Amino acid sequence: MRVYLTLTRRELATYFVSLTGYVTIAAVALLCGLSFWVMLRTMGTMPFQVPVTELFFQNPMFWFILLIANAVITMRLFAQEKYSGTYETLMTTPVGDLQVVAAKFTAAWLFYMIMWLPFLGCCYLIQHYAQQAGALDPGVLLGTYLGIGLFGAFFISFGACASALTVNQMVAAMLSMLLGMAVFALGYVAGPGFVSGPWRNQVLSRFCFFEQMREFAHGVIDTRTVVVLLSLAFLFLFLTLRVVESRRWK
């Protein structure tokens, strides 16, 4: 546990000692702000019945951020260490492979959540100026952040896997972006009637991420989505672990 915490702390600190971390946060803040501005303009022209957060996530900006930021956050996890050689010094200390994978994932995920803090500021602004008690429900906000966290966990898990597969950070970034887009595109394959169709369609309907994120942003927590996202995250973390272990395979 001590080793895991030490590693996590260091990994998290890496984002803040280089410009990458600050640039990522600034970029996300900018995109969030843009998205927010677009939303405010819409709000000024017509009345709306949905929560502010849901309105925010009807904008594709969130997915844009998720796809790009995930690749930027995760590409360095293993690839950079392998490239610089510090991977060898790390793996010849008495740390377990699981500890390394878990620590890198945790740090990347924590950074990802920190990256979403500017969005909280946007929500606060709405509540402050709307002068309506119900403008922003804490439950809705919680649901939204749960959605952000779960989607982030899934995207970061396969980003970590991509990074473990290569020594080149660019290759890792491209791999994770490709996978992210493929998974996202799956959601468009599934139509609205898929939920009750044959099992294949039902499985596909679980990948309607756009729809599911809207549910989260609406404050609805669908346990099926939670289970699917967590399972996928664990699957990719398991694959990452196997890639890390493969070094010792004969």
Place this chain on the structure above:
Amino acid sequence: MDVTPMIEVHRLTKRYAGRTALADISFSVARGEIVGLLGDNGAGKSTTMRILAGFMPATSGTARVAGYDVFHHSKEVRRRIGYMPENNPLHNEMRVREYLKFRARLKGLNRTATRERLDVVLEQCSLTDVRKRIIGQLSKGYRQRVGLADALIHEPDLIILDEPTIGLDPHQIRLVRQLIKNLAGSHTVLISSHILHEVEMTCSRVMIMLRGRILASDTPENLQRLVAGRGQIVAEIAAPPEELKLEWARMGEVEHYEVAPAEGVFQRCALTARAGFDLRPQIFALVQARGWQLRELTRSRHSLEDIYMQVTKPNEEEEF
């Protein structure tokens, strides 16, 4: 005291796709020894070290460190070694003390032990003055010492250093070499190098590797003896060259001689003795008897380079 060897390697083989990096090597290293692995680039030194450090598995054969199998008890082995890989990779964005603290925690030291050991290794590796500096801004010599401090921080039984002085200037090399020498007795050290002079200076035993095989393993002195038969004696004597040549020809133990003029009246004689003979007392006696002046009488030591060339030569001839 524990008498199990620190390193036991038995019939170790490592193959990469289509290439054999290690071919059936066996050796053992006793506790407290400083052993040098000597060989050209690609001889298999780094591969041997990486296997011993538990970073990669061997294709076949076994390797044990302090009695633990490096493959099956990798964690136990890694707890007992301090490993500095080739090119000494470090986290450039960290400060020296911060980095060493991080490494100590990774190696399982608790807070108190970390603090104690940090002060010791910073002092030992003369890093106290730069402890707050960012590693990326340090000179190569300091960086190398940070790598060494990292290898020493958890007081490992075995220290594995892959090319520890590569790319350093002579002054820095001397410092690092002294540091390694000071580890003798309390630690077992395995160093690799392709600079012959270096292992000769620091190691109690040298293993010469070539294309994944160990060609020779002995003390630098014994390896010297291996080629001692070809040792040369140099004598500078003030005497007429013809008379000197006559004397050397008459002396039965001299196999080959060369006489060349040195400064002034002195002649420089290079003499090769027959195997096992030391010519020096006879030369001294001769000079004394003839009333000549002698200003130099030395036996040129073979550098490891000669030994290396001699040991590796027959094999190369076999192959071509």
